[in-house]
Amino acid sequence: EDQVTQSPEALRLQEGESSSLNCSYTVSGLRGLFWYRQDPGKGPEFLFTLYSAGEEKEKERLKATLTKKESFLHITAPKPEDSATYLCAVKGDYGQNFVFGPGTRLSVLP
Amino acid sequence: SQTIHQWPATLVQPVGSPLSLECTVEGTSNPNLYWYRQAAGRGLQLLFYSVGIGQISSEVPQNLSASRPQDRQFILSSKKLLLSDSGFYLCAWSVGGTSTYEQYFGPGTRLTVT
Numbered sequence A: 001e002d003q004v005t006q007s008p009e010a011l012r013l014q015e016g017e018s019s020s021l022n023c024s025y026t027v028s029g030l031r032g033l034f035w036y037r038q039d040p041g042k043g044p045e046f047l048f049t050l051y052s053a054g055e056e057k058e059k060e061r062l063k064a065t066l067t068k069k070e071s072f073l074h075i076t077a078p079k080p081e082d083s084a085t086y087l088c089a090v091k092g093d094y095g096q097n098f099v100f101g102p103g104t105r106l107s108v109l110p
Numbered sequence B: 001s002q003t004i005h006q007w008p009a010t011l012v013q014p015v016g017s018p019l020s021l022e023c024t025v026e027g028t029s030n031p032n033l034y035w036y037r038q039a040a041g042r043g044l045q046l047l048f049y050s051v052g053i054g055q056i057s058s059e060v061p062q063n064l065s066a067s068r069p070q071d072r073q074f075i076l077s078s079k080k081l082l083l084s085d086s087g088f089y090l091c092a093w094s095v096g097g098t099s100t101y102e103q104y105f106g107p108g109t110r111l112t113v114t
Helices: none
Strands: A003-007 A010-014 A019-026 A032-038 A045-050 A056-059 A062-066 A070-075 A084-091 A098-100 A104-109 B003-007 B010-013 B019-026 B032-038 B044-052 B055-058 B065-070 B073-078 B087-094 B109-113
Touching: A003 A084, A003 A098, A010 A019, A019 A032, A019 A084, A032 A062, A032 A070, A045 A056, A045 A062, A070 A084, A098 B044, B003 B087, B010 B019, B019 B032, B019 B087, B019 B109, B032 B073, B044 B065, B044 B073, B055 B065, B073 B087
Parallel strands: A010 A104, B010 B109
Antiparallel strands: A003 A019, A019 A070, A032 A045, A032 A084, A056 A062, A062 A070, A084 A098, A084 A104, B003 B019, B019 B073, B032 B044, B032 B087, B044 B055, B065 B073, B087 B109
């Protein structure tokens, strides 16, 4: 059974304090690992897709990396507007199902 | 560009009442469509997906049903709501017929069953 866990559950950073969020996964044949950002009361916003170990993607202050067992979302010099819940999901070989993790709730304080 | 709409944005319904949530996508043809439910503090749970008109797959047994009467329209329904149906319902789409798997989400519907 495909599974995704995320840590930490919640993270508070000072503005400018860089850190990383972790997504650990088990999947039968990885077709893609996906990162989303979700603001309170809104739908998730797509950030990145990673397909194979060693791949990296960047967008503004965010950088996602992938190994065979986990992915990291690195946040460099965060700003208060980066505060959100960050969701990780995987798609395996079978069916249409994305398996989502529970998310990491990030708060960046000014 | 593609746009996904959901309505209503919020809904308060009594136990035992019917439900109909609607999702439409603009700017693409033959998308894959999905209904998810998000409970507080938990990951998104896939409820239904559809790869074409009239083609619905259910991922979990429940009190809900889905229909796709038109290419870019996806409807989530219930004949009688339960308290446990409360949650945040999200519709999503992805490009159909390809190996591109990214899903793009709508704004969601907050359902409270009282």
